[in-house]
Amino acid sequence: MQGLIIDSVTKQFNQQAILNGVFFNCKISEVVGLLGRNGSGKSTLLKIIFGTVNADFKHLKLDDKLISKGYLSRNISYLPQDNFIPINLSVLQAIEIFCNTHRNDLLNIQFVADNLQTKFKDFSGGERRLLEALIIIYSDAEYVLLDEPFSQLAPLLVDELKQHINKIKSFKGFIITDHYYQSILDTSDRIILLHNGCNYQIQNTDDLILHGYLPDFRE
Template sequence: MALLQVINLHKQFGDLELLNSCNFNLQTGEILGLFGRNGVGKSTLLKILFGTSIASKGILKINETQYPVRRSIWDKNPIISKGLVGYLPQFSFLPKTAKVWDIIPTYFDGEDQNLIFTAPRMADIAERKVNELSLGQKRYLEVLILGNLKHPFLLLDEPFSMVEPIFKELIHDFLVSLKAKKGILVTDHYYNDVWKLADRNLILNNGKLHQVNRIGDLVTGGYLRTSN
């Protein structure tokens, strides 16, 4: 089992304290849902965990090894270099004019490529260029690529947003199959998709993380107006 620990994490922009004493654990074998309104700092939190944003202070541990959350932008990022965390940003990272079957070998060698090519629905898109794919096809491909890499932790920012129902279902089923060997953190404004997927849930509000046990807690936490 691998364990990621976030302890007393802060992020400040001028006078705005976006993250304030954030604490949580994520371990392999579980999916953690993260809720919060636009602009509260969800994406910033994921970027800090991945290492492309810098916290004001706090502690990040992976398997009891501490990794810097404050550093110069010129310093090597050990989380990325050691392949500890995979990160799906809100916007596509795939080269628009490349064909799908040419992209896969840049991430996987030999028979490992079959992890992607033999996945459901991949035969329909393998010969097409990325800019010819629907939003759902593109997002599904990105999740397949990141999910099949060796990172013990996977951070997903808006994997379901604007995705067609068939690909939402494929992404959901794939992530459920992954959690035996990964710890997964997912945030999305399509909150029902996250709620159905996650084993535990947190809400980020006024810079702090709170546990969510039922849909009504999303109303109390200021994320939803009503639970109906």
């Protein structure tokens, strides 16, 4: 099985090329980290894979079947950059919507178990983000897209989220983007950098300097 194949993704906004033939894949048991400067097209790419933004051209395959929109396959879940779970839902109600197969893993997390009846409107920003990320990580889909899962979290919660991704990754393929690039490097099996509309395989931090993602303090 080839897993999720993303090929020839092309997108312009207002005649400006954002993505220009982007291609990579993601298999089960693999975490693919997506890095890129602000505005390089990371969120747009995840939205195109999930299906909430139309590409000018794309070729998406999931387990050898051509798909038009990720969400229609029911096998791709997506954590957007902004909150997405309605604030009047309780944690338990949200879990019942998204999580069946791995529900017990989620219910065994102390913070989740302690707050099952709490509504999303009653959490802090970081707590809400953690819960939304956990619900997507433990959702039924085999492929998980995470847009800035770490950004609102204090260091201890970042570590906790990384542990959950590691715990479940033998069942799932992840594509993750965040500006906490060290957390992306720690969590990922492979790194893809988006730059000038193209994708580059990154082997080490020198490559990130070479492609202008990290400053070169040696100069």
